[in-house]
Amino acid sequence: MVASATNTTVKNTSYKVVLPFYLYAAISFLTATIFLLTSTEAFTGHYFQPQILAITHIMTLGWGTMIILGASHQLVPVLIESKLYSNILAYTSFILAAIGIPLLVYGFNIFDMGWPAQFGGWFVVLAILSYLINIAISMAKSKNESIHAVFVFTATIWLFLTTILGLAQVYNFTKLILPKGSLHYLTLHAHAGIIGWFLLLIMGIASRLIPMFLISKYSNVKLLRWIYGLINSALLLFVALFLYPGSEALLFIPVITIFIAIGLFIYYCYCAYQQRIRKQVDEQIKLSLLSVLMLLLPVLLLIIVIVFLISVSREQLNLILSYGFIIFFGWITAIILGMTFKTLPFIVWNKVYHHRSGLGKTPNPKDLFNSSIFKAIAIIYISGFILFATGILLGTTMLLKTGAIFLLLTAVLYNWNVLKVFMHKPEQL
Amino acid sequence: MKTINANTKIATLLKESPDALEAVISISPKFNKLRNPLLRKLMAARTSINMASKVGGCTANDFFKKLEPLGFTIDKNIIADDSTEQKQVPEFVQNITVADIVELDVRAEIESGKDPLNLIMKAVKQLQPGQVLKLINSFEPVPLILLLEKQGFESYSETVNDNLVHTFFHKSQATPIKEADTSKAGEGWDEMLQRFTDKMETVDVRQLEMPLPMLTILDALEKLPDEKALYVIHKRIPVFLLPELTERKFDYRIKEVADGEVYLLIFRT
Numbered sequence: 157m158v159a160s161a162t163n164t165t166v167k168n169t170s171y172k173v174v175l176p177f178y179l180y181a182a183i184s185f186l187t188a189t190i191f192l193l194t195s196t197e198a199f200t201g202h203y204f205q206p207q208i209l210a211i212t213h214i215m216t217l218g219w220g221t222m223i224i225l226g227a228s229h230q231l232v233p234v235l236i237e238s239k240l241y242s243n244i245l246a247y248t249s250f251i252l253a254a255i256g257i258p259l260l261v262y263g264f265n266i267f268d269m270g271w272p273a274q275f276g277g278w279f280v281v282l283a284i285l286s287y288l289i290n291i292a293i294s295m296a297k298s299k300n301e302s303i304h305a306v307f308v309f310t311a312t313i314w315l316f317l318t319t320i321l322g323l324a325q326v327y328n329f330t331k332l333i334l335p336k337g338s339l340h341y342l343t344l345h346a347h348a349g350i351i352g353w354f355l356l357l358i359m360g361i362a363s364r365l366i367p368m369f370l371i372s373k374y375s376n377v378k379l380l381r382w383i384y385g386l387i388n389s390a391l392l393l394f395v396a397l398f399l400y401p402g403s404e405a406l407l408f409i410p411v412i413t414i415f416i417a418i419g420l421f422i423y424y425c426y427c428a429y430q431q432r433i434r435k436q437v438d439e440q441i442k443l444s445l446l447s448v449l450m451l452l453l454p455v456l457l458l459i460i461v462i463v464f465l466i467s468v469s470r471e472q473l474n475l476i477l478s479y480g481f482i483i484f485f486g487w488i489t490a491i492i493l494g495m496t497f498k499t500l501p502f503i504v505w506n507k508v509y510h511h512r513s514g515l516g517k518t519p520n521p522k523d524l525f526n527s528s529i530f531k532a533i534a535i536i537y538i539s540g541f542i543l544f545a546t547g548i549l550l551g552t553t554m555l556l557k558t559g560a561i562f563l564l565l566t567a568v569l570y571n572w573n574v575l576k577v578f579m580h581k582p583e584q585l
Numbered sequence: 586m587k588t589i590n591a592n593t594k595i596a597t598l599l600k601e602s603p604d605a606l607e608a609v610i611s612i613s614p615k616f617n618k619l620r621n622p623l624l625r626k627l628m629a630a631r632t633s634i635n636m637a638s639k640v641g642g643c644t645a646n647d648f649f650k651k652l653e654p655l656g657f658t659i660d661k662n663i664i665a666d667d668s669t670e671q672k673q674v675p676e677f678v679q680n681i682t683v684a685d686i687v688e689l690d691v692r693a694e695i696e697s698g699k700d701p702l703n704l705i706m707k708a709v710k711q712l713q714p715g716q717v718l719k720l721i722n723s724f725e726p727v728p729l730i731l732l733l734e735k736q737g738f739e740s741y742s743e744t745v746n747d748n749l750v751h752t753f754f755h756k757s758q759a760t761p762i763k764e765a766d767t768s769k770a771g772e773g774w775d776e777m778l779q780r781f782t783d784k785m786e787t788v789d790v791r792q793l794e795m796p797l798p799m800l801t802i803l804d805a806l807e808k809l810p811d812e813k814a815l816y817v818i819h820k821r822i823p824v825f826l827l828p829e830l831t832e833r834k835f836d837y838r839i840k841e842v843a844d845g846e847v848y849l850l851i852f853r854t
Contacts, residue, residue, distance in 0.1 A: 168821060168844075234795060300794075368796045368825065371803065433803065434829070502824040510822055510841055517836065522828040 169230045169239070171507040173246040175578070177226025178500055180254055181492070182574045184218025189564040192544075196556035199548050203477050204339050209264040215484040216349060217257045217280060221315070223492055224357060225249060225287055227499055228308055231361060232291055235305045238298035245290040252283035260326075269329035277323035284319050288312045303380050307360020310388065314352025321345045344398050350483055351391050351414060355451075358491060359383060359421050362448070366425055369441050369498060370432035379424055386417035404466050411458055418451045439527070440494040443534050447490035453482050478548040485563065486541055493537060493570065497525050501577050508582050524580050529573045537566040589652065590663035591645040595619070595637055596629035598652065600843070608651040613641035615724055618695070631728035640724045642747075677755040678741045681717055690721040703782050705729065709738075709754065718754040725750050732775070774838045777850050781814035785850075789818040799826050806835060806851060814852035820845050 188211055195207035233240045240246065256279025263273025291312055295305055322345050325338040334341060367374050390413035397406055425448050429437075437445075457479045464472045505521035540562025547555030587601050598605040606625075610616045616637070619625045632640070634648045641647075649659045689708045691701035708718055720726065730740045733754055742752045788805045790798035802817055803826075809815050822839055830837050830851060840848040 237794070364795075368799070371796075371799065371829065373800060433800070436832075505824055505827075506822060510839075518839070520828050520831045521824050 168506065169233055169246075170243060171503050173240070173243050173250075174226050174230045174503055175507075176250050176254075177222050177229070178496070178503075178574065179578065180250070181219050181223035181226065182571050184214050184222060184257070185489075186564075186567040186571050188214040188219060189560065189567040193557070193560040193564050196547075196553060196560055199477060199481075199544075199556055200474075200551045200553065202473055203480065204342065206265055206267040208477075209267075210261045212480065212484065213257070213261050213264060215488070216354075217253070217260070220354060220484070220488045220492065222253060222257075223496070224361075225253070227495070228291075228357075228361065230499070230503060231364075232294060232305055232308055235302045235308075235364060236295055236298040237300040237302075238294060241290050241293040241297060245286045249283045249286035249290070252279045252286065256280040256283060263326070269326050273326050274323075277319070277326045281316070281319045281323050284312070284316050288316055303377050303384070304360045304364045307356055307363075307380075307384060310384070311353050311357035311360065314348055314356065314391070318345060318349040318353060321348065344395065346480075347391070347394060351387060351394075354483075354488055355414075356384075356387055358488070359387070362444070362491065363421070363424060365495070365498070366441070366444065366448075367428040367432075369434075369444075370428055370437065371434040372428040372432040374424075374428040374431040376424060376427065379420060383417045383420050383424070386413050386420070390414045390417070404462065407462050408459075411455065411462065415455050415459075418455060422448060422451070439530055439534060440498045443494035444491050444498075446538075447487050447494065450482070450487045450490055453486065454479050457482065474548055474551060478545050481545055481548055485544070489537070489541075493533060493566075496570075496574065497522075497530055497577075500574065501525050504577050504580055508580060524577045525573050526576060529569055529576075533566055533569045533573065536562050536569065540566055588658040588660050589634070589649075590660040591635040592633045592663060594630060595632050595634070596842075598634075598657070599625070599629055600846075601657070602655045604655050605652065608655060609637075609648070612647050612651055613643055615641045618724075628728060631731070636727040636731075640727055675739055675741050677717065677739055678753050681753075685716050686719050687712060687716055688719045688721065692721065692723050695723065700782050702729070702779055706779055709733065712754075712756060714756070716755075720752040720754065722750050722752065723748050726752060774840045774850065777814075777838045777852070781816075781850065781852060784813045785816045786813055787816045787818070791818055791820050798823060799829070802826060802851070803829065803833075806830075806833065811853060814850050817849040817851065819847045819849060822847050823849070 191207065191211045191214065195211070198205055198207040229240060229246050256276045259272045259276030260280060261276070263269060263276060291305075291309055295309060321341060324334055325341055325345060328334045328338045328341075363380055390410040393413070394407075394410040397410070425445060429445070457475055461472055461475050461479065464470060464475070501524040502521045504524055505518075509518045540559050542559075543555050543562060544559025547553070547557075547559050587597070589598065595609065598609065606619060610619055619629065634645050638645050638648060649657075649661070653659055687708060689705065691704060694701040694704060705718075705720065712718055720729075725742045725744070730742070730752065733740060738754045738756055740752060740754050742750055744750050786805065786809060788801060790801050793801060798819065802815070802823070805815055822841060827837065834854050835851050836854045837852075838850045840850075842848065
């Protein structure tokens with residue numbers, strides 16, 4: 157009876173909670189690439205302008221955050237060997253974000269920080285709060301501690317702070333509530349989001365999933381603790397330097413710290429790769445591992461940006477733009493493209509087959525999506541990414557346009573493959 | 586507590602309450618068989634209260650009387666699926682000639698705690714057209730009757746005395762022998778479980794932390810002899826394991842009994 161009592165707490169999060177997030181993310185990615193194609197001009201100018209703000213927020217919230225929220229509602233209970241505290245909070249979080257994101261993006265796109273942007277901002281903040289509460293209580297109720305879940309939880313706190321600051325920035329346009337203009341806080345907002353939310357979270361989850369998918373016995377909690385400590389101290393130091401500015405050279409300390417953390421994380425993935433049992437690594441994992449390596453690019457760019465800032469006291473706009481592009485369309489997009497087809501087919505498989513599994517042979521979960529389309533996605537995506545990034549650096553509209561078309565095509569194929577999984581009908585048994 | 590009725594499986598009772606086993610056994614000495622873990626596994630999942638009451642020579646109400654104090658809620662409105670109603674002596678039994686009877690006595694097998702199912706299925710497969718299998722047993726093998734009826738067998742049970750029941754099985758001519766069943770994709774859990782009854786290795790990964798369940802299973806499969814199957818007790822359907830199995834040329838059947846209780850049968854294709 158004791159055994160069955162602990163067993164009943166292990167329960168998969170319902171697909172009904174998880175799937176809407178995936179669908180929303182797929183549509184957001186498509187929307188973002190359409191925006192990208194129609195506003196390539198914007199990428200030859202300053203980064204603080206309507207279309208770029210709009211695209212960035214579709215990418216960070218609609219694409220990156222939504223899919224992470226979806227996946228982690230499923231994954232966190234597995235990590236802490238417990239169940240999700242509340243499905244209602246999960247739905248709440250989805251609905252609030254689903255309404256808030258378009259409002260916010262609409263506000264940015266017409267550059268009106270009136271009620272749509274403000275309401276949108278509030279919805280997003282509340283969506284993240286619901287998620288934070290849900291994760292916090294789920295973790296508190298579990299007896300199992302997991303370093304990966306600690307990553308997720310801390311990342312969510314950073315995300316919450318990011319959205320609060322973002323909301324204040326939106327209000328700051330119409331009513332001065334911050335000591336300085338909104339643009340001033342952009343670096344803080346962006347890095348709390350990029351480092352605190354995305355980097356911490358993706359590392360926390362990937363450090364569990366990558367070894368698992370490689371079927372590797374490798375595990376190194378001590379190394380992960382170091383990475384966790386380095387990223388958080390770097391970010392706290394960055395916040396301190398932001399609030400109490402000193403020499404710009406000091407910025408190198410957090411950057412180098414993050415660089416070391418990324419280096420350690422790459423080492424972690426390398427060890428997992430070396431000790432893998434599965435000899436043939438599938439395409440989805442290859443793309444995810446490529447994404448891990450892509451992490452080095454923005455750090456290098458950032459170092460160059462700071463060097464420019466110090467030596468010529470000037471912001472290199474195209475470098476900053478490509479820095480953002482590489483992070484959102486490069487690293488984050490690559491890992492999502494790979495991981496979607498490592499998680500979604502299995503969630504849908506569970507939905508369709510778990511009740512009928514006893515009846516007979518069931519199809520292989522990985523056959524729910526089309527692997528040729530996936531290969532096409534990977535190739536077209538990488539080409540589009542390289543073309544567009546080069547376009548930003550060189551300021552060539554032709555490259556930007558071609559790159560944007562490739563990325564749009566990526567999004568179309570991605571949506572197609574995702575829909576194929578969604579529409580999967582059980583085979584006759 | 587769970588609501589039960591005449592169609593509730595014995596396995597459900599046993600899972601819901603640890604005291605249900607003793608309660609059921611106290612109804613009729615015939616249910617002593619349930620103490621044998623193998624028979625319990627075998628019978629309980631296939632036998633409903635109604636079927637069991639026939640075997641035990643009692644009524645569903647006798648069950649309800651014993652089970653109610655354990656906290657079960659009884660729903661007497663549900664009428665039992667009565668597919669095993671004693672029929673008239675069917676034609677095939679009336680027309681039997683002694684030469685056509687294949688006798689199989691499984692009493693000793695059951696006494697020694699072994700599952701006779703493989704033995705029975707072997708005999709059934711070897712039946713020539715027109716032949717009748719006469720199964721000699723200590724109780725009416727209701728689950729077996731249902732199982733074989735699904736495969737197109739007619740049956741007839743004749744209770745000789747309290748400890749001796751003869752059951753006749755006969756394949757009606759119209760339905761072809763389902764020989765193809767063993768290779769067909771649609772082969773279900775029950776059939777595969779039968780096929781590997783004596784040839785299973787068991788591994789319980791419920792207490793292991795991720796990703797150890799997968800590694801343990803893959804490890805066990807590496808050492809698994811060719812003709813054997815691996816029986817896995819798991820907390821959830823290990824979806825990420827499934828592609829790995831296909832890659833390693835294994836096939837699988839899954840039985841999800843409840844949240845937190847999943848069984849897998851993994852065998853070579």
